[in-house]
Structures are given as C-alpha cells and as structure tokens.
Amino acid sequence: MTASALPVPRLHVVTGKGGTGKTSVAAALALALAGPGRRVLLVEVEGRQGIAPLFEAASLGYEERHLASGLDGGEVFGQSVDADEALLDYLTMFYRLGSAGRVLQKFGAIDFATTIAPGLRDILLTGKLKEAVSRAESGRMAYDAVVLDAPPTGRVVKFLNVTVESGRLAKTGPIGKHSRSVARMLHSSLTAVHLVTTPAAMPVQETVDAYRELMAADLPVGRIILNKVTGAKPAEITEDELESGLARAGVAPDSALVKGLMTEYEAARTEIRAVDAYRDRLEELGRPVEELPLIPEGVDLSGLYQLARELRPGGPHEH
C-alpha cells in the first residue's frame, strides 16, 4: 500500500430495521451521488420492488434500466437482482452453457442449487454487485457508484459475510474462489455499510447491535443516518398563553382545542428530547451521524430529491 488516501467507497450498502425508510434513503443516496456526469446504479436484491414505486417507474428487472436524473445532472440506473438469474448468468459466463442453462432451470435445478447452499444465494447476489462495481465500459468505469438497498439490519451481516457459509459448504470449486474475491471487496474500503434508523428505541438498539456485528465481522461501517426527524421547535408555553394566542390569530380557543394542542405539543417536545438522547447514543459509536427530516406527506419523488439534497457530499448547504 502507498501512503495515498483510502479509496472513496464505490459500493454503498444501505441497511436498517424494517420501517426506518432504508429503501427511501438508499434511493436518495443514489440521487445524491449522481453528481455532474456521474452514473450511479441502485440495486435491490430481495425482489420486493420497493425502488420502482418511489421513482414512479415500472417494476425493475434483472436488466439495468435508467431510472432518474441525479441531483446535479448525473444519472441513476435501477436493477432488481434475482439469485436464479444471477446463477444462470454465472454459469453462462464460466461454462458457456447457452441454452442448457434454460433446460436446467426448467428442470428445477437452478432453484435447487440456490436452495441447497444457503450461502450460494447471497454469494451470487453480492457477486453480481461486485461485477457492477468493477465493470468497465469504453475505458471508464460503467458506474461511479453502486448503491444497494440491502436486507434489514437483522440479516445484513450474514448477507455480506458470505465467506463463512461458502467456506463451509463449497470449499472447492469456482463458487468458493469467487466468493472469496467478493468478500475481499466487501471487507475493503471500497465498500461502506450505512445504517438507517429512526429516533425510536428499537431501531436505535438494532443499529447499535448491527454496528457491533459489522465491526466484529470486519465490515466497513459508513454513515449512520437518523431518518424521519421531526422539525418541531421546542418552546415553553402555558394553556393561558396558548388560549390568548389563538384568539389573536382568529381561532376560537375552546377548551378541547387548547387541551388537544397542548397534548400534541407536549408529545412533540418529549420526542425532541428523545431524539437528542438517541443522537447522543448513536454518536458514541464514533461514526458520522446525519439527520434526515420526516416528510409529513410521505416520501414521493420530490421527497426523494429533498432527502438527496441533505445527503449530498458536503452536506445540504453546499450549493
């Protein structure tokens, strides 16, 4: 190794507990990384078709497809990688199987092979990622970055740590060799695993657990993204002040309304204090913690761009 800086991650793995918005964050990150002239591939591997609806696009397939323009003039492509297709792809590449591959598929053999070796599925999927990260086209990298909408925190370490499974099951053969080369990339600084959480006890706990598991497995942790943070301003106020304020603004301050608003505001302030505590807890992990606002209407395409601006390299206020 030379003394030069570590390479910038080119594979961004985005994980989080279910419900934290990891798919939206992965999509926003892809848009943010697609700066001028850059090409970014956004990949999902669990066949959930979570990406397409965010972009108001038709379902993604195994073929990469143009999805959207990036934030600053780049391009984002999308792909849904399926293990069976990846195996066929792989067999075709290494064994020149041609139509025999289709016969195997009909026979149930492909399904069988990806089922008998539990790690095989993940090896094929991560192998496909590696191929996308390292593919070159006409003298330049096909993609400047690849963003993966990864399995949730509970399963992500197992997913990324393919060598353990494959070492046990496929000691010899090209799959074994292949998986070792994939593992090398996943454990290198070319990869960054980003953890998405919301300001709530269970997701934060899972994030802390996942962080430890990733570190123990020697996988590179990137950013921690605290998502869906409400933007309420904390202020002190009494019921009387609220009542007279409402009157000034022309809203009839009946007591049920005043009580209701106070209840909501109390809850919001509790939430803000909780967010502070969760942020502290996450910062203790020693990784950068970035906040994304809650979008009240839910994340649609314009919401994605809004989140992307927050995630843009250098932060939201660069431009």
Place this chain on the structure above:
Amino acid sequence: MSTELDVDALLGNEGKHVIACCGSGGVGKTTTAAALALRAAEVHGRRTVVLTIDPARRLAQSLGMEALDNTPRPVADVRGGSLDAMMLDMKRTFDEVVASHTTKDRAAEIFANPFYQAVSSTFSGTQEYMAMEKLGQLRATGRWDLIVLDTPPSRSALDFLDAPARLARFLDGRVIRLLSASTPGARRSMLSLMGASAAVFTRVFNKVLGGHLLTDVAEFTASLEDTFGGFRKRAEATFRALQDDQTSFLVIAAPEPAAVGEAVYFTRRLTEERMPLDGMILNRLTPVAADLSTERALGAAAQLEEADPDDPVAAVLRTHADLARRRTAEERIAARYEAACPEVPQRRLPALGVEVVDLDDLRAFGAAAAGA
C-alpha cells in the same frame, strides 16, 4: 367503511386456540402479539402462550424476562389467567424433531452432517417450517387454551405461508430423490432415469459447488428418508391445521405504502388458501389530539409569526399542522387496504406516546387494541 374488528370478542372466543399475527417487518407485529396474549390471559382468563420468532430481547424485556428461549416460561405479575412466553430456536427445534424420530446413533450422524448444520440454521424457510412444527407441538400438549403466534420477520409476509411447503417440497422432492440415488453405486440408475440433463446437472453442480457438497446432501437426505420420510406430509398437515376455524389470522400493518401493499397481498393469499382471516390491525397511526384543519393551523401560525417570528403559539400550531398532514397522508395509504379488502374487519391504532418497555405498556397497548 369496513367493520370494526372486535378484538375482545376474538380473544375471549373459547373456540379459538391459535391466533397468528402476520405482516412485514417493522409494523409492530411482535408487540401486538405479546399485548394480545397478555390481554387474553388477564381480561379473558385464558391460559395463554405467546410464541415469538424474532431474535427478541425486546419482547423478553417487556415481559419482564432477561431472555426467552425455546421452552415456554411463565410471565410474572400477570393478573388473571396465565401467560407463558417463548422464543423459537429453530436449530434446537429441528434437532428435537430429528432426535424424536430416530435412534441416538443415527441422530448423531445427522447432526454431524455439514449440510444438516446448514439446513437447520440458515436454510431459507427453516424458520417458518420450524415455527409450524413448534406450533404443532404446543397444541399437542393441551397445556394452553390459546397460542398467540408471532410470525417470522421474513422478506415478505408470504414466506410464512410458502416457505414450509417449499422446504418440504425441496426435502421431499424430485431433485433430492435424484441425488439420494446418485450416491456411489446408484449412479447408473439415476442417469437412465433422468437422461442427459441430469448428467449435465450433476457435472455442473459438482464443479460449481465442489463435489463434497452433493455427497453431503445425498447422505443427509438418505438418512432422513429412513428416519422420518414425508416432510411434505408433515408440512401439509400443519397447513391444514391452520385452515380449521380454531385458528385465527390477524394481518398487522403500519401506514406505509410497502407495509399496506404486503398486507393486501397477504390478505388475498389467506383468502385464496381458505385460511381463517379475522381482521387487520393497523398500528402506528400518528396521534392527533386537536380538531383543527391543517390550513387553519398554518394560516393562524403565519399570521402570528408576522408580529413575532418566534411566537410559541405559532410553534404549537405548526406542530399540529405537521401531525395533521402526517395523519392525512397515513389515512390515504390505509384507505388502499380498505379499498382492496373491504370485507376484512379493521382496527386502527394511533401510536402510543411511549414505547413499550414493560407489562403496563403492553396492557395499555392491548386495551387500545380492544378499544377499551
């Protein structure tokens, strides 16, 4: 508007012995299962057990236990009936199944097989299959009036229905029989049976996976054959048990497009499979306490801010407007379920202000679910 789900009527129905909570990850499935089980015990005096599948420190803690394991253990401080809780340990459950069906020596042989180790701990579908297996075991003891089942945090909620059959089909299927026949000595018969494609298959997979893997698989399945054949039969029996009207399925969702989409798919599948679906619980709606439209609130806030940009009353109004907008968006998403599945009784639950950390929180959750 679809009918309101009567949670208490369901929990108190003595003809129901299993309630399975299904839904995608992150919708509060585990919490819902625990809260319903607690309410069944305390309010309806039923002898209840909750079987959770998440690697669940969280549920354990809210039930006042350090950790849950593969054996049901009583929850302390339950007022009324009794509540036991357990967490599925799929490897141990698989081991138990093997051990109970074969001799000690044979079992040891199976346990030592590397393929068995892979299947019993990581095989996709094993968790779902073992959940069914455990459910069958719990029912057979007759110790409980009601079993509340939290389903595995699968990629898709449908895995819960599909995976057991897939595993059974796989372990009992054509390809595996072929492999069992492909142990040395039987090779020729296999080739004559299946022809050239089988030869290609064996050659390619030996090459790709490394030869020993297929041998491990073949040995494993051969030993399973004579210990307890008919994985498929077993899975089919469990599947049928889920269809009888002693079982009740509840679909759990949160007001997010993906979760509601999953809930719709799952409801369709349950209906197609003639599974007894009794209702849908929508968790985590944003709670709105004040009755004031978003537009009025924002207009009033803007007016106050003209005089004083930091007017705290404006901050209160903006907080309300945010909540109201969130709630409106959530209701719109939830309406997709109602449009697609109008015949399913629903229960919509605003998020509790606090997170569930102990029995009291679970009680409050259960009471809210029951509308009490």
